[in-house]
Amino acid sequence: MNIGIVGLGLIGGSLGLDLRALGYQVLGVSRQEQTCQRAIERGVVDDASLNLTLLAAADVVFICTPIAAIAPTVQQLIPHLSPETVLTDVGSVKAAIVNQVAPLWHNFVGGHPMAGTTDSGVDAAVLGLFAENPYVLTPIETTPTPAVKRVEEIVRSLTSRVYFCRPEDHDRAVASISHLPVMVSAGLIDSCMSEPDPTVLELAQQLASSGFRDTSRVGGGNPELGIMMARYNRESILRSLTSYRHSLDQLIELIEQEDWPMLEKKLQETQSQRPQFL
Secondary structure, three states, X not given: OEEEEEOOOHHHHHHHHHHHHOOOEEEEEOOOHHHHHHHHHHOOOOEEEOOHHHHHHOOEEEEOOOHHHHHHHHHHHHHHOOOOOEEEEOOOOOHHHHHHHOOOOOOEEOEEEOOOOOOOOHHHOOOOOOOOOEEEEOOOOOOOHHHHHHHHHHHHHOOOEEEEOOHHHHHHHHHHHHHHHHHHHHHHHHHHHOOOOHHHXXXXXXXXXXXXXXXXXXXXXXXXXXXXXXXXXXXXXXXHHHHHHHXXXXXXXXXXXXXXXXXXXXXXXXXXXXXXXX
């Protein structure tokens, strides 16, 4: 089976490494010649090009571009594809993408691998990025079953944990556990940088260790990704941010009132609830 990948960054590149290791023929397309050459050198793809015509031989195409470029990429791809070609994407928002792309291409299956790092570019690609991590597929009523099965087969070969859900349900869920943490983490960094005393700020930066590293990681990632999350999942992110603000207000009130028993109860609850998400 020939598999095409449009966008040879962290996700597209990691997909290429895994799929080639599994014996698939992988064809890649990037906007930059340097990226194409580097992808070939690293063994990410068997062949790469700036031209989408390379993917005419692909049976399945993974679109790994930024969210805003997914639908335009599909439009550009259409003249080069066989009607049987299956398209899928890796965007972290699903309803907006599915609503835009499904009318353009019948054999489209929305997808979202829940994996990544703060690094970007083809040199950030790693083998095994998706292993044991969730990979969400969001077919709708009109999505052909054979197309879904084909994408599912490939995703399962990555040893990902496959989940199926409606695009809208996906967006509400990831707003809470993926998109909200990006905004909260960015807010944490911004709050720390607002310290007015330069001596205290420098000391805080020197003392920051694993706790700050863990809680600030996603806020220090690719700004473009954060913008796309907010732009294309705006309603769900606002809902999650409002809920989070309410939780912060409750904590502030407990500390202001020195209600230590109630604060302890709240922290005991969150301690017991955290494993449900891991």
